[in-house]
Amino acid sequence: MARGEHHRIHAHDRLQRNRLRIAQEAARLMSEHGIRDFHHAKIKASERLGIADAQSLPRNNEIEQALREHQRIFHADSQPQRVRQCREAAIEAMRFLAAYEPRLVGAVLEGTADAHSAVCLHVFSDDPDELLRFLHEHGVPFEAQTRRLRLSPVESADYPVLVFSADGLPFDLTVLPVDALRQPPLDRVDERPMRRASLAAVEELLHDGDGASDLERKLAALR
Structure with a gap:
């Protein structure tokens, strides 16, 4: 594999990991702190995680999916x-x-x-x-x-x-x-x-x- 292709794949994987991390943190903030606005939640999550790349910000539907998963894991009883x-x-x-x-x-x-x-x-x-x-x-x-x-x-x-x-x-x-x-x-x-x-x-x-x-x-x- 060419060096440039390796770097491209590595950068893509890092971007996807960051999107997932921000979505999960945004979901936690929405669930535990009552944040209702998706944009506010993702910006606050990115700041807390120290991820400044705008391309790493997840879409709203990614945050909603992460919110459902957070509720399934942490609030399944209530x-x-x-x-x-x-x-x-x-x-x-x-x-x-x-x-x-x-x-x-x-x-x-x-x-x-x-x-x-x-x-x-x-x-x-x-x-x-x-x-x-x-x-x-x-x-x-x-x-x-x-x-x-x-x-x-x-x-x-x-x-x-x-x-x-x-x-x-x-x-x-x-x-x-x-x-x-x-x-x-x-x-x-x-x-x-x-x-x-x-x-x-x-x-x-x-x-x-x-x-x-x-x-x-x-x-x-x-x-």
């Missing part, structure tokens, strides 16, 4: 129960918010929820103030925020977010216009249309239990 608890709470909230066509999104749907995760729902109304009035009328105290979502590779928009707690769990409602039911925003992990599940789908998911059920595989392919 994490599935947490996911189930959050899905049960999501069902109750979706029934309560039925008039707003709620959809479950994020870590609770994907099965990666932990003690730091909120139950994240998309709700739909062309008048966001209507939902605020609904929560007020039912005595639900909330904090109003905004969130920027990517609608396409070149388009983003800000949407209202309502944050509250119920039965010891945090909830996060993103209020989208009704026509957004047809076109989900892009997922932060893979930049494809975000996976979302209706009440019926979440009920079926909970009924089937956790793990690699047929519905889990369907949800993995759902867009």
